[in-house]
Amino acid sequence: MNQYEGIVPLIGGDLDTSTTCDDDACESWCEGSSCEAGQCDQEG
Amino acid sequence: MYTTLSAPILAQWEVTPVCNHNCIHCYNYWRKVQPTRKLVAGYIPLYKQVVSELVNSKIFTVVITGGEPLTVIDNISEYIKELSDCGIWVTMNSNLSLLTPKKARILKDCGIRSILVSLPSADSEANDKITNIKGSLGRIVKGISLAKEYGFPIYVNMVVSKTNKSQIKETARLVSSLGLNHFAATRASDPSSNKGFSDQLLTREEFWQMQLDLEQAGKEFNLTVNSLEANPVCSYGDHLPAQGYKFCTAGKTTCTIGFSGNVRPCNRATLEYGNIIDSLSRSWLNMVDWRSDAWIPNECSECKVRLRCMGGCKADAISSYGNPKRPDPLCDTSFSPKDRSDKKLGLTNKTHFKVNPRLKVRSESFGGILFVSPSNWVSVDKRLFDLFSQRKEVVLLEDIANVLNTENNKAVSTATYLLNKQIIL
Numbered sequence: 294m295n296q297y298e299g300i301v302p303l304i305g306g307d308l309d310t311s312t313t314c315d316d317d318a319c320e321s322w323c324e325g326s327s328c329e330a331g332q333c334d335q336e337g
Numbered sequence: 338m339y340t341t342l343s344a345p346i347l348a349q350w351e352v353t354p355v356c357n358h359n360c361i362h363c364y365n366y367w368r369k370v371q372p373t374r375k376l377v378a379g380y381i382p383l384y385k386q387v388v389s390e391l392v393n394s395k396i397f398t399v400v401i402t403g404g405e406p407l408t409v410i411d412n413i414s415e416y417i418k419e420l421s422d423c424g425i426w427v428t429m430n431s432n433l434s435l436l437t438p439k440k441a442r443i444l445k446d447c448g449i450r451s452i453l454v455s456l457p458s459a460d461s462e463a464n465d466k467i468t469n470i471k472g473s474l475g476r477i478v479k480g481i482s483l484a485k486e487y488g489f490p491i492y493v494n495m496v497v498s499k500t501n502k503s504q505i506k507e508t509a510r511l512v513s514s515l516g517l518n519h520f521a522a523t524r525a526s527d528p529s530s531n532k533g534f535s536d537q538l539l540t541r542e543e544f545w546q547m548q549l550d551l552e553q554a555g556k557e558f559n560l561t562v563n564s565l566e567a568n569p570v571c572s573y574g575d576h577l578p579a580q581g582y583k584f585c586t587a588g589k590t591t592c593t594i595g596f597s598g599n600v601r602p603c604n605r606a607t608l609e610y611g612n613i614i615d616s617l618s619r620s621w622l623n624m625v626d627w628r629s630d631a632w633i634p635n636e637c638s639e640c641k642v643r644l645r646c647m648g649g650c651k652a653d654a655i656s657s658y659g660n661p662k663r664p665d666p667l668c669d670t671s672f673s674p675k676d677r678s679d680k681k682l683g684l685t686n687k688t689h690f691k692v693n694p695r696l697k698v699r700s701e702s703f704g705g706i707l708f709v710s711p712s713n714w715v716s717v718d719k720r721l722f723d724l725f726s727q728r729k730e731v732v733l734l735e736d737i738a739n740v741l742n743t744e745n746n747k748a749v750s751t752a753t754y755l756l757n758k759q760i761i762l
Contacts, residue, residue: 297750297751297753297754298741298743298747298748298750298751299718299721299737299740299751300715300716300717300718300721300751300754301340301704301716301717301718303340303342303589303716304338304339304340304644304645
């Protein structure tokens, strides 16, 4: 069951709870892929 | 099955087939013979159509790539500027060896936000061997330094094959010495156009070593590390890579527009699903196989992460086996990865949130997309979409609870999720 009401899972009920990345460090860096380790948080 | 969005979140645009380098690992499918014509005949109406389709489809981010974009920057800067002026975040992939002060100024003026640079090796001999151009390392380094002077955020990517696998540390050292903070090592894949490269591909053990070398170099030189390919989760064994898992986004949230307007799921895929002249939407909707479960390999049927991983890179499966339903060559299907996707987030105790000033929204059939960056976006239902479409500077926990018609304590989970994705701050 989706514990985050209002959030719509796009893959078969699987929500992406990956740790956030910092915007500026990740804009082209992540190339649209999912980042799950939050490594980008290290950059301000 | 991945929900079909109205359009990609991010599109790569191959603005030219021509490159001044001829890298042995180049994934451009047309590069068996070096093309001579930088722009297709009649490119002006075509590129106007590309811009129009990207803007009207409400694409959030565009990556200008090629070929080498700097070979045609004088011709295409007006189109990049139009994308930027319409609020699209535009970045560029380049080897930077052709950068001059004049071109750097053009890039600034047309709104390029950051540059992803291909740097094969800090060893000049290996660099020349990989790029097939003598003296290429010095010119890349000069270009990086110039781009840095002009204030571009720069991200360096090293494509790793047997030729340069032992040079990750020294290449990271060079990146650090140039005053940069971001370094990626990405495994080379078998280019569909360049048979004969397969003996250069890393084995799984060499891939592991690449990952370890990358992480060690990141620590030693204080670099943020990354790897830009979608690698299968099982290829890492129990190890959680420092850069996180990367899943294939081709045809799900991203696509590529070729220099002749053909639309493909990703840069490496040779399969075309239409032409931009006939609308981006038509091509996008045609990519249904890339969103479906049909290409999940049989070997992955018991895997807990199969819906996200899908057996790794489909372009690799196609180039290696001619079959997208085969597992990525790096898959170790004897290993069962843990499902880390449902980890619990630490609940926030905030009740008052600033809406990220960079928030952009796009309506979808299920509600809409709240977008901050390619890695920070959220798909929400109509209730949350309407709340955030109001362009408020601040939202309260109470506002979220009200639109969801729920108690504040239940709205905390949703607020936490939105915080985690930087939709609210």
